Amino acid sequence: MxxxxxxxxxxxxxxxxxxxxxxxxxxxxxxxxxxxxxxxxxxxxxxxxxxxxxxxxxxxxxxxxxxxxxxxxxxxxxxxxxxxxxxxxxxxxxxxxxxxxxxxxxxxxxxxxxxxxxxxxxxxxxxxxxxxxxxxxxxxxxxxxxxxxxxxxxxxxxxxxxxxxxxxxxxxxxxxxxxxxxxxxxxxxxxxxxxxxxxxxxxxxxxxxxxVARRNVTADTVAQKVYKVDRERKRELLTHLIKEHNWHQVLVFTRTKHGANKLSEQLTKEGIPALAIHGNKSQAARTRALSEFKGGSLQVLVATDIAARGIDISELPHVVNFELPNVPEDYVHRIGRTGRAGSEGEAVSLVCIDEKKLLSDIERLIKREIPEVVVPGFEPDPSIKAEPILNGQNRGGGGQRSGQGRAQPGGNRSGNSAAPRPRGPAGTGGKPPLHRSGGRGR
The missing domain is CATH 3.40.50.300 (P-loop containing nucleotide triphosphate hydrolases)
Structure with missing residues (x-):
């Protein structure tokens, strides 16, 4: 046809x-x-x-x-x-x-x-x-x-x-x-x-x-893995994985804007170029981060869910859930950023004891179990007890305390917005016009 x-x-x-x-x-x-x-x-x-x-x-x-x-x-x-x-x-x-x-x-x-x-x-x-x-x-x-x-x-x-x-x-x-x-x-x-x-x-x-494509089905071209790790060692494990496997163009998801900022700063201090995008960033800052990420000069882009809505980069190899989303459907949206147009991709989730139920909900939604991996030296401490995750907050993994996660119905119009993705029939490969944000964020 x-x-x-x-x-x-x-x-x-x-x-x-x-x-x-x-x-x-x-x-x-x-x-x-x-x-x-x-x-x-x-x-x-x-x-x-x-x-x-x-x-x-x-x-x-x-x-x-x-x-x-x-x-x-x-x-x-x-x-x-x-x-x-x-x-x-x-x-x-x-x-x-x-x-x-x-x-x-x-x-x-x-x-x-x-x-x-x-x-x-x-x-x-x-x-x-x-x-x-x-x-x-x-x-x-x-x-x-x-x-x-x-x-x-x-x-x-x-x-x-x-x-x-x-x-x-x-x-x-x-x-x-x-x-x-x-x-x-x-x-x-x-x-x-x-x-x-x-x-x-x-x-x-x-x-x-x-x-098209049954709802909440993940692509066969995406290899999914769960790395079990203690909440306080997530950032350390992420740094290890990126350096050990020489990952480039890594899209990392956090639950909150504060967590995205903190993680990007920590990765940069570890010698891994990283920037965060979320609704509190100016449009100029988001545009610059996306441009550098697409161009390959920025190794890691850390994003919140709505800020990353629509990011479409050809052959994006790695998506990392630094924290699992509170809403299982968002997992499908997140990992859908990789493995597109027949290319292969890898979706990695760093999961601590607090997120056990979130993982179960995701597996129930996608109707499959995600293979679990433990990296030597990062084995979870069995004595650590689960702590509740409330309103997008999580004590570990990046130190998020702001609770600024998923937009609530009737609330946020701040521009936790999608990244440009002009791709064409399969979505266009062109470059989007550059714009500045702020204001009411419409």
Whole structure:
């Protein structure tokens, strides 16, 4: 199967081919014809499946085939609106739109909070056919009457589960209230919780349901291991593993922002170049860390869950759970950063006695036992008793005490956001635009 056989225009296929892709991924093969037909879609897909191109390609085709909708002497209307939960994901999606819309006459724009709103207002005065936005900043523009959504033909809610996690449901409903009632709606989510189903029921009209890769299944290309270790020796073991095996490009997950900072500082003191990314870091700092990590000059990137949402680096070899996540599904998202596009990867978890139940919950979710390894010299002390892990805190392993872990529903809009991952059909390999963060983090 080729992209041209799916019904896409020659101009779009040309741009895709120039980017090195010839065969669509499973979700692209199913989603593209559905979107081209104009019906609503509910797509179940995790990161790394190529879902971004699954909706950007057919939207570009539909809008370009529909001709210019600019009224005589008037302003060209915004015809497609794509909502994402985070700044970096918005940047990645808009980058895909520009990459694949290279040969069609459509203009796109990305908007999010944490940056000066005035350049965005100025940009909206010129032609914008496709708008990619985070909900909070879009509401700012609506309140200031600087954006007109009355002609939107296609709406995309990307990573809807994460938008709900981050407390954006009210913002989304306020945006929906100003959109035309007759439009095409596309909703994508890694999981289908009751909240997602309720949102879909009120949004979608007789949608086609597409699911690729069974929910909460880990890739066969990822070798998973559990290293049993005492909580106070996790950092020492991580340093040993990185140096002993000469690991490069290691993505390490902690539960909290404070823990990410402390661990990156400790690794750097041990002679291992490391930086942390999380919602309290400026956009400039996150962008620099990601750029150095992708370029290979930064050996270790330490991240919190939401900050790492969407990190997509070709052939990323190692993901380390310095601490297991409190939510088992996040384990699947974490290790899904490696072993992509058929390449092999390794997911290592450093597990102390406190995390025994968390490990059991993960194994129950993925329906498999993860092999356990004990490194000589790092054998767990059987006399150490388990201590409770409350609100993301853990006394050991990095000294996290802040409890700043997973965003709570209705709460955090601080920009614990995804890293840019413009990859193309299988996700685009381009470089995202650079942006600064801060403010309300929309």
């Amino acid at each position: 080729s992209f041209s056989s799916l019904g896409l225009s020659d101009e779009i296929v040309r741009a895709v081919t120039e980017h090195g892709y010839t065969v669509p991924t499973p979700i692209q093969a199913q989603a593209i014809p559905t979107v081209l037909m104009g019906g609503d879609l509910m797509g179940g897909a995790q990161t790394g499946t190529g879902k971004t191109a699954g909706f950007t390609l057919p939207i570009l085709h539909r809008l370009s085939a529909g001709g210019d909708k600019t009224p005589p002497g008037g302003h060209a209307p915004i015809r497609a609106l794509m909502l994402t939960p985070t700044r970096e994901l918005a940047a990645q999606v808009e980058e895909s739109v520009r990459t694949y819309g290279k040969y069609v006459k459509l203009k796109s724009m990305v908007m999010f909070g944490g940056v000066n709103i005035n350049p965005q207002i100025q940009r909206l005065r010129s032609r914008v056919d496709i708008l990619v936005a985070t909900p909070g900043r879009l509401l700012d523009h609506l309140q200031q009457r600087t954006v007109d959504l009355s002609h939107v033909e296609i709406l995309v809610l990307d990573e809807a589960d994460r938008m709900l996690d981050m407390g954006f449901i009210r913002d989304i409903k306020r945006v929906l209230a100003v959109l035309p009632k007759h439009r095409q709606n596309l909703l994508f989510s890694a999981t289908f919780s009751d909240e997602i189903k309720a949102l879909a029921d009120g949004l979608l009209n007789k949608p086609v349901l597409i699911e």
